[in-house]
Amino acid sequence: MYEAEISQRKTFAIISHPDAGKTTLTEKFLLFGGQIQTAGAVKSNKITKSAASDFMEIEKQRGISVATSVMTFPYKGKWENILDTPGHKDFAEDTYRTLTAVDSVILVIDCVKGVEEQTKRLMEVCRMRKTPVIVFVNKLDRDGKDPFDLLEEIEEILNIAAHPMSWPINGGRDFKGVYLIPNKSLNLFESNKTKKANDVVRVDGVNDPLLEGMVGEKNAKKLQEDIELIDGVYGELDLKSYLEADVAPVFFGSALNNFGIQELLDTFIEIAPNPLPRKTQDRDVAPTEDKFTGFIFKIHANLDPRHRDRIAFLRVCSGKFLRNKAYKHTRIDKSFRFANPYTFLADSKEIADAAFPGDVVGLYDTGNFKIGDTLTEGEILQFKGIPSFSPEIFKELINLDPMKSKQLEKGIQQLTDEGLANLFVQELGSRKFVGTVGELQFEVLQYRLEHEYQAKCRFDPRVIHKACWMTGPEADLKDFMKFRQQNIAYDKEGNPVFLAETAFILRSAIDKYPDITFHTTSELV
Ligand code: G4P
Numbered sequence: 221m222y223e224a225e226i227s228q229r230k231t232f233a234i235i236s237h238p239d240a241g242k243t244t245l246t247e248k249f250l251l252f253g254g255q256i257q258t259a260g261a262v263k264s265n266k267i268t269k270s271a272a273s274d275f276m277e278i279e280k281q282r283g284i285s286v287a288t289s290v291m292t293f294p295y296k297g298k299w300e301n302i303l304d305t306p307g308h309k310d311f312a313e314d315t316y317r318t319l320t321a322v323d324s325v326i327l328v329i330d331c332v333k334g335v336e337e338q339t340k341r342l343m344e345v346c347r348m349r350k351t352p353v354i355v356f357v358n359k360l361d362r363d364g365k366d367p368f369d370l371l372e373e374i375e376e377i378l379n380i381a382a383h384p385m386s387w388p389i390n391g392g393r394d395f396k397g398v399y400l401i402p403n404k405s406l407n408l409f410e411s412n413k414t415k416k417a418n419d420v421v422r423v424d425g426v427n428d429p430l431l432e433g434m435v436g437e438k439n440a441k442k443l444q445e446d447i448e449l450i451d452g453v454y455g456e457l458d459l460k461s462y463l464e465a466d467v468a469p470v471f472f473g474s475a476l477n478n479f480g481i482q483e484l485l486d487t488f489i490e491i492a493p494n495p496l497p498r499k500t501q502d503r504d505v506a507p508t509e510d511k512f513t514g515f516i517f518k519i520h521a522n523l524d525p526r527h528r529d530r531i532a533f534l535r536v537c538s539g540k541f542l543r544n545k546a547y548k549h550t551r552i553d554k555s556f557r558f559a560n561p562y563t564f565l566a567d568s569k570e571i572a573d574a575a576f577p578g579d580v581v582g583l584y585d586t587g588n589f590k591i592g593d594t595l596t597e598g599e600i601l602q603f604k605g606i607p608s609f610s611p612e613i614f615k616e617l618i619n620l621d622p623m624k625s626k627q628l629e630k631g632i633q634q635l636t637d638e639g640l641a642n643l644f645v646q647e648l649g650s651r652k653f654v655g656t657v658g659e660l661q662f663e664v665l666q667y668r669l670e671h672e673y674q675a676k677c678r679f680d681p682r683v684i685h686k687a688c689w690m691t692g693p694e695a696d697l698k699d700f701m702k703f704r705q706q707n708i709a710y711d712k713e714g715n716p717v718f719l720a721e722t723a724f725i726l727r728s729a730i731d732k733y734p735d736i737t738f739h740t741t742s743e744l745v
Contacts, residue, residue, distance in 0.1 A: 221510040222540060222576050229578035230492050231301040231535070233318055236328035237336035241358040244475040245328055246291065246302060251478075252485055253293030253300065289520065289533060290564040290580045296489055301580055312338070312657050314518065316345050317591060317639060320606050321517040321535040321580065324352040324492045326484070327468070328475075331357050331364030331391065335377040343378045349605065350465040352493060353380065356484055361409075361474045363392030368446075371470065381467045383457050384450055386483060388472040389439050396435045398472050398480055399426065399443055401450065402457070408434065409479055463493055495578035498537045500594070500601045505538050507577035512539035512547065515603040516593045519585065519638040521668070530638065532589040534561075534581045537603065541575040547595040549588065550602060556595070558583050590712070591639040610687045610740035611642050611655025614719070615662060615679035624675045631673030635665055636712060644687060644709035644717055653709055653719065654679065655687055686726060688718045692736035700733050 234249075236242040291302045303322055305315040319325065325346055329335060346353055357370055365373075367388055374382040386407075389396040397409040404425045423430055426447045432440040461467040469487065473480015495507040498515075505513050518533040534541070541547075546555045561581045563572040575581045583589075592606040619628050632652065636643040641662075642655040656662060662679045669675045689711075690697060697716075701708050707719045718738065720726035730738060 221508060223508060225576040226495050226507050226578065228298045229301065229495055229576065230298060230324070230489070231303065231322050231495060231578040231580070232324045232326060232488075232492060233303045233305050233315075233322045234326045234328060235305055235315065235319075235339075235342045237330070237333070237338040240328045240330040240333070240336070240339075241475045242305075242328050245326070245356065245358070245481070246304070248475055248478055248481045249295075249300070249302065249485060250291060250293050252481065253295045289518065290582075292564055292579075295485065298489060299579075300489075301578060303580065311660075312341065314639065315342065317517050317606055319345050319349065319351065321515075321533075322351065323494070323496045323578065324354070326488065327353050327355050329355060329357050329370070329374070331359050331367075331370060331472070332362050334365050334370060335373045340377055343380070347379065347465065352463050352465050353468045354462075354484070354488060354492070355382065355468045355470040356475075356480075357470060357472045358475050360388050360391050360395050360398075360472055360479070361477055367391075367472065374468065374470065378468075380465070381461070382470050383454055383462075383467050384472075385457065385469045385487060386471050386473070386480065387443070387446055387450065389435050389443055395474075396439055398483075399447065400483055401447070406431070406434065407480065407483070409474075409477070459491060462491060495537075498603055499605055500603050502601065505601070505603075507538050509538040511597045511599065512541050513537045513594065513596045513599070513601060513603075514541060514581075515595070515606075516583075516589050516591055517606065519589060519591060521638065521672070530585045530587070530589075530634075532583045532585040532593075534583055534595065536575050536577050536579045536581065538577055539597070541572075541579070541581060543571070543573045548598050548600075550594045550596060550600050551590070552588065554588070556588070560584060587634055587637070590637045612657050613659060613662075614653055614655045614682045614684035614687070616682050617652040617654055618678045618680055620676040620678055624673075627673045628669065628675035628677055631669045631675050632665075633712075635668060641665060642687070643712055644719065646709045647705075651709075653682060653684070655684070683721055684719045685722050686720050686740055688720060688726065688738035688740060689715055690718060690736050690738055692733070696733055696735050700729070700736060704729070 234242045234246055289304050291304065293300050303318050305318050327339065327343065329339060355374060371382045371384060374380065384401060386398040386400050388398050395409050397407050399406055404423065406423050426444045435443070457469055458467060462469060471480055471484045473484065475481065497504045497506045514534045514536045516532045516534055520531045543561055544557050544559060546557045549556055561572050561583050562569045563575060563579060563581060569582065572581055592603070594601050594603050617632060619625055632643060644653045644655065646653070654665070666677060666679065669677055701716060704718060707721070708716050709719055711717050718729065720729065726738065
């Protein structure tokens with residue numbers, strides 16, 4: 221059912237290393253979709269390094285990132301849902317989770333810097349999930365790396381075959397434009413930050429005599445050589461390989477100058493997948509199933525810290541989501557109706573009476589949801605594939621006001637439900653360890669515990685190398701947990717986790733218990 225609605229939707233994320241141009245590209249997409257009239261309307265939800273200890277800034281950023289968490293825009297009769305991902309590396313886990321709710325991604329690379337560290341990590345997640353990727357090489361108006369070298373970097377560092385769809389004629393000050401390989405036409409560069417249309421000039425391939433007049437003899441010759449080489453090596457784009465995430469089509473352009481965006485968007489609309497099936501613990505759920513299912517991939521504290529309600533972001537996986545209809549929250553086996561679910565048009569919110577597969581709905585939540593929770597029309601299902609990675613920084617939570625233990629307990633439980641950090645509780649003495657990917661989370665946690673829950677606390681650093689989830693024969697696990705009792709804690713699902721202090725201790729454990737597998741993500745299958 222709902223095939224027409226499904227075929228109209230694309231749900232995707234734009235990802236990049238900070239500063240490569242994700243925000244600028246998002247803005248240009250909205251401009252093309254007619255959702256905003258001028259550039260500069262989309263606020264970046266970047267948290268800069270200098271703002272790390274500026275709490276007002278964090279508060280402000282939280283507001284901005286609620287507004288820009290999802291942006292829907294119409295384009296050529298289809299609905300595009302862009303899911304925003306935080307650029308700051310301390311929020312990388314949030315990005316990984318958001319990637320579970322998309323069907324494809326556009327990866328932005330800065331042509332000056334090439335493939336950067338965070339691009340690599342994000343791409344690993346895409347590969348793990350087999351998410352189709354289109355690459356946009358940005359900032360061609362700057363002197364960047366050689367495009368052949370960039371293709372090689374993409375292939376080698378990102379471990380995916382690259383397939384050029386357009387090709388730049390020079391770069392930096394001498395940037396002349398791009399040649400669109402599949403349609404054999406030329407897009408001449410003109411620095412322009414707001415104009416929508418590009419000047420695409422039809423040429424009859426690279427050997428068209430007109431070319432010389434447009435880009436100069438030297439450039440025309442170089443382009444002919446490049447394209448001959450590209451045609452010989454790459455041939456036509458194999459759509460199946462793109463959809464299976466084996467090949468990434470690559471576009472070149474300049475987001476700031478609105479250049480190369482149209483081709484990117486048009487190709488994206490044509491080839492990117494519509495809402496895809498999603499895996500649950502028991503079966504795959506097809507988007508065309510008539511019964512509604514969906515899962516929560518992000519939880520956001522509401523703007524007003526005096527009210528502890530939150531916004532849970534639900535990705536609709538199948539069927540039709542309806543306002544005021546009762547749905548089953550499968551983890552706690554309770555029924556919920558939502559009187560004011562909303563969808564997001566550019567940066568404004570609208571009450572949604574209905575939503576379809578691929579759509580994202582914001583649900584008001586008073587503390588009932590955790591990341592990964594599933595809603596259905598009654599069937600017991602649990603969507604899977606939302607990984608919890610081993611944190612990199614661990615600290616122990618110390619209560620500074622014994623009169624407020626209850627508030628602290630509630631606060632830390634709720635804030636870790638939002639996915640802000642991982643909580644591990646030791647059986648012996650119930651010590652609480654909090655693990656994050658960055659320092660910034662501890663500052664946010666402490667601030668929010670104090671301001672929203674009136675609980676005072678401190679985080680003491682602990683030397684923990686990795687948190688490992690374990691699988692293996694029961695007898696071995698039992699024996700190991702007894703042997704390493706001091707280092708065993710439990711995650712929020714009650715799974716035992718080995719908090720290995722050093723790489724050496726972890727290696728000895730692996731050697732001593734060869735039948736136990738130590739996992740650094742909680743996604744065990
Ligand atoms: P991000 O979301 O990936 O972090 O990047 P963002 O779009 O904020 O872009 C980072 C910087 O790169 C911005 O400059 C932006 O204007 C610039 N930029 C984006 N696309 C291009 C491009 O095609 N060419 C050039 N030359 N620059 C580009 P900024 O100075 O950090 O911010 P702003 O003050 O301009 O907003």
